[in-house]
Amino acid sequence: MQTDPTETRLRGLMLASLDGDAVAYRALLADLGRHLRPYFTRRLTPAFASHAEDLVQETLLAVHTRRMTYDRKRPFTAWLHAVAHHKFVDHVRRQSIRLTVPLEDDAPIFAHDEGADALARRDLAIVLDTVPARTGDLIRRTRVDGASVAEAAAVHGMTETAAKVSIHRGLKALAMRFAGGPR
Template sequence: MSEPSDMEAQLRPLMLKALDGDAFAYRSLLEELRRHLKIYFARRLSPSLAANGDDLVQETLMAIHTRKETYDRSQPFTAWLHAIARYKLIDHFRRSKLRMTLPLEDDAAIFASDDSEAVSARMDVDTVLATIPARPAELIRQTKLEGASVAEAAARAGMSETAAKVAIHRGLKSLAARFGGKSDG
């Protein structure tokens, strides 16, 4: 199976073309999704429930088909896809009154390819940072999230270190006022 970023690079353009009315791209997307979802559910279902995997693939493909217009073109496609698949799996477990258990040594394979939580968190951070001007948002991203020093971020932005510190402080203060946190960081 492809790495998550490779999968995003492969699937997102197909989804965008499909949304624009390209029937061939849509058929290609559904075929790729069918393959991906089959693996996705096989990793999450016990061998005794593996027969349910095909049903879950079909349910997920139907949900994608009926809700495709809700996909936000500016967001990663695989996060949207995995959210739908995860909800279909949860619904299945609820209907079956099952709880998934698995030996601890097998957990790496289950969680290794599902990057939806990280993507979701990144989308949340992007949404929050979009509420302040671009320059302070980028400085905050570089210094607080990516680990750059204030001097490095200031140099990239073409500003003095003092100006960068002020912009970061004001940006954090604005976020704190908007979202109720503290701005002393």
């Protein structure tokens, strides 16, 4: 398995800093700042682009205060992504704005964490089990697997319009259920 050079460098700096190397720690924070700025800038709408630097600083502070929670056996960039993602979600909640950038844009910077994938698949199955089976399958096929609405509708012998309505209602029900709305 070939290791990403960014992962190798950042992980090495993190391990050295955890062992007390102050120079490595300063280098780590500088490198993280350079990686986090474009990460946040891509995710923010133009109206909130000026918040990117605040998010970088909040994330660097979180890395500093939570650095002892990093598991040395796991990829560093996966841990960093979790920290940055949580800071971004906190920002979105504070600003009451909607996420608009696909998560796939993380691929060039962050390592792939197989454990997180298994947990996400399990969580997704649990969430989709709260809506009717056909609706859950339509949502999974179109929003997770990347199938078109027409393809997903054909599997269930539905019209494309009926599938769109089912998907819309299912997503609305999930949003209300998991965003604290009426049940």
